[in-house]
Amino acid sequence: MQFHVLAVDDSVIDRKLIERLLKTSSYQVTVVDSGVKALEYLGGSCNYPNNMQEVEVNLIITDYCMPGINGYDLLRKIKESTTLKNIPVVIMSSENIPSRINNCLEQGAEEFFLKPVKQSDVNKLKPHLMRGKGKENQPNFVVNKRKPMAECLSPDRIRTKYNYI
Template sequence: MEGMKEEEKEESDSNVKCLLKVLVVDDSPIDRSIVERLLKKSGELFEVITVESGKKAMEVLGLEKEGKAESPASNDQNIDIILTDYCMPEMTGYDLLKAVKEHNYPKSIPVVVMSSEDEPQRITRCRAIGAEDFIVKPLKSKDVQRLRNYAKPTILTAKAGLKRKISLDLVAEGNGSERRPRLAGVAVA
């Protein structure tokens, strides 16, 4: 039976296409490029989609079309986590965070806000409406590790019926809680 588990693991590992889809929202092309490179450099764990505004992010998420909210069911991006700049023209990161949390369907998407300004009021304001974290720019390698803890990975396999496997370092650690997450079809030791 042990040999079968190993074979199943190899088969499922070879069919994994993407673990975490990150939507990076920043009006600065330089900052977007830095964040994208840092995420991709950290390993094959992240697939990065970048946009230059909150409005574009809303389109990618399927939350806005021609000024009207639409059903995110039409969204085929399946974003696992949003990393957004706070200060942007037209729609701020705070406004995007608020919109995402209000449209909490089909799944709750973790939102991490980043800013070059370390303002306690801004941080408190974002956390109060549901931001997972607030990162002061520039993004660093240790921040990438934190992002892994907030996202719920989507594991896609080429064959239907295979058990989903995730490595233990992807399982979000609670805030001091010893409780382990319950995952359908996955045993966590």
């Protein structure tokens, strides 16, 4: 069985690197370039019945520093969601800031990797992916794809690194 990882990073180079490392480890990979697009892919928190499509995601790996919804905010939104909260989340960052790392781990991140991510880091993902696997090898998490998250968030709820509300 192949595990599906959603990789989120605004840097093209870092996205390509993590995608290559994950595919080398035989994971199915979907890459997006923002927290907003990750939430859109996952279905976010909108409850619209149209455009439903099942999407299996076993783990999310996200950059910390991104415009719009950063990795920490993405982690919080996932952990606050009743439908997404059990998806393991891994944060990655090029900045080694202990308070940032602790905050992410306290909010429910499984791991915090320093960039550049290495194959040895990717090897640490397997235990988190195996968590919750049933006897029937059913997917860990199936979420519904819904309307784009941008339609669900009012502009005053979206944070950027330039706009702290």
